[in-house]
Amino acid sequence: MKSIVAIGFDMDYTLAQYKSETFETMAYHGTIKKLVYDLGYPKELLEWKFDWQYMVRGLVLDKRRGNILKMDRHKYAKVAYHGFSELPREERLATYGNSPFQQAYDEPDYALIDTLFSLAEAYLFAQLVEFRDHYPEKIPAAAKAKSDGGLSIPFNFSQMYKDIRAAVDLCHRDGTLKQAVAEDPSKYIHFDAQLVPLFKMLRESGRLTFIVTNSLWDYTNVAMSYLCGKSEYAKSTSRSFEWLAYFDLVITGSAKPGFFADGSRSGIFEVDIKSGMLINTDNGTPLAQVGDIDFKRFSAARNGLKQPCRVFQGGSVQHLHRLLGIESGSQVLYVGDHIYGDILRSKKQPGWRTMLVIPELEEELEHFHQTIQTRKELRLLRDKRDNIEDRIQRLNFDIRSKNGASDDEKSLITERENLEKQRDHVRDLHRQTLKECHEKFHKTWGQLMQTGYQSSRFANQVERFACLYTSQVTNLCYYSPDKCFRTTEDFMPHEIKSLGI
């Protein structure tokens, strides 16, 4: 951390940890209302219930087939559901292949559930898939027409997914969600009393601090006033702007991931924090205002405030570097929750150091500790299975080389049959034990960081793109701001065996 000059934070699901049971449930019901009242879906959807614990990050939606997949790091779809029904193994293999490296599993046919904001829409997708399978006649004409066009092309679920996306998007834009949070932040956002001490510690260490969020100023101010205030939030708190004292720069409406692209020409506006009005700037420097706008009335966004923090909307990473005097991307640490929009893009383009917030990690670790003994047993079972398979393969070779009936060959065949029985028994036991082990983490999707006994696709992305990862941003409080975080030692497969790990 010694070389880090500035520490930046994403806001939503990084500083502001939403309570999924209330926030995502509200998003779910808001989305259904839009599907029913704006997009012509039947009213019975309004009775549907949301299980906020069912979906997990890292899943992939197959929009056309109506399937939901969990993949390992080789993009091998090891778990697949159609709606809420698990695909039989044969069907899964026939559809997604028996071997890895087959498809990219990316847009436009696939959607990645890589933020906690997407859990509600993934759940709704599964529900609508089942609903359409049972009652195809109830699906609105637009979704039907686009997919079969009356040409007896097999139905595909993409248009239904598009409808869900449009409805979710509207909930985020039309105030459905943000207005409710603004009324009562404590109902929807976890209060973390460690946040302010963290900001103070970082600033006392001489670091610059900033926020880059896709939320706009009005909402950013509500959420940050709540988080930096007292847990009992009063609306008036958001008029004091005191939380700005903990930051040098706040960029709202940043339009990440585009923010991280080479975009020094994208417009950046200064926000007048009291009125919320935008002031034109020349790359961050306020422009003289002409005409009869009473500029002084809402002048200098920082007017009357002690702190030097400036608030902007839009712009790009180049603006941010210029405003904070950053010389190289490696001087910045950015903490975010979105593996693509916050982490991958900020690491790849400006070369920032990154920290991913994974709140799921706390439960994951708890279950991990509870299953350590089972993992040891699983490793022994795998070794046993592999040894038996080796012996079978050697016998196959011996039998082939005998090339004709002989007593010798008959005994080899009997030995092979015995071994095959043993192998099947060990393989079934391994499969069953592995399934039970995964179910301890999550009944349907298993362990977040593993698929089968490989790293999950999500875990692989975390390893590749996040310099650091943690369950919550305030875990930084437990370390010196100068701490040297070192990477773990790498091992080759042959070394792992010798070390017994």
Ligand SMILES: Nc1nc2c(ncn2[C@@H]2O[C@H](COP(=O)(O)O)[C@@H](O)[C@H]2O)c(=O)[nH]1
């Ligand atoms: N228009 C949409 N906005 C969305 C959607 N999902 C999330 N959001 C909003 O983005 C920001 C995220 O802010 P950040 O601090 O994490 O950068 C927040 O305001 C969400 O409401 C969506 O599908 N459509």
Ligand SMILES: [Mg+2]
């Ligand atoms: Mg976020």
